Amino acid sequence: MEHSCEAAVITCIDFRFWKKLIQFLSTQGLESYDLTAMAGGAKNLVDGDTREMVFRQLDICTGKHEIKKVYLINHIDCGAYGGSAAFGSSEKEEIKLTEDLNQAENIIKEKYPSLQTVKLLMEFDQTRVLK
Ligand SMILES: [Zn+2]
Numbered sequence: 001m002e003h004s005c006e007a008a009v010i011t012c013i014d015f016r017f018w019k020k021l022i023q024f025l026s027t028q029g030l031e032s033y034d035l036t037a038m039a040g041g042a043k044n045l046v047d048g049d050t051r052e053m054v055f056r057q058l059d060i061c062t063g064k065h066e067i068k069k070v071y072l073i074n075h076i077d078c079g080a081y082g083g084s085a086a087f088g089s090s091e092k093e094e095i096k097l098t099e100d101l102n103q104a105e106n107i108i109k110e111k112y113p114s115l116q117t118v119k120l121l122m123e124f125d126q127t128r129v130l131k
Pocket of ligand 1: 041
């Protein structure tokens with residue numbers, strides 16, 4: 001069996017979202033990927049105290065499994081952010097989650113310049129691919 005895969009997926013542990021994520025990824029034609037689930041998903045790249053832990057996973061994904069892409073996921077009402085209530089409004093929540101996805105993307109591009117990135121913002125009723 002081939003020992004490489006297409007992508008790494010960095011997502012949250014939240015049970016309300018990871019099953020939907022796996023379904024969504026299959027609709028995108030993604031067949032094989034390494035899955036890292038940590039509370040906060042992409043937030044773990046933005047936070048200096050957890051970034052190295054994500055890098056340790058990605059070093060294996062790139063070194064052993066020759067991934068070409070990283071999927072970065074954030075979701076609405078994430079406990080690692082204090083839930084939706086912590087933001088004051090859904091607009092502010094979306095702005096912060098999007099900012100963190102953009103920052104996580106920049107961090108990936110700096111450390112792993114050859115990798116493509118895909119940013120997903122998950123809501124209860126939809127998953128959006130961000131530009
Ligand atoms: Zn979460």
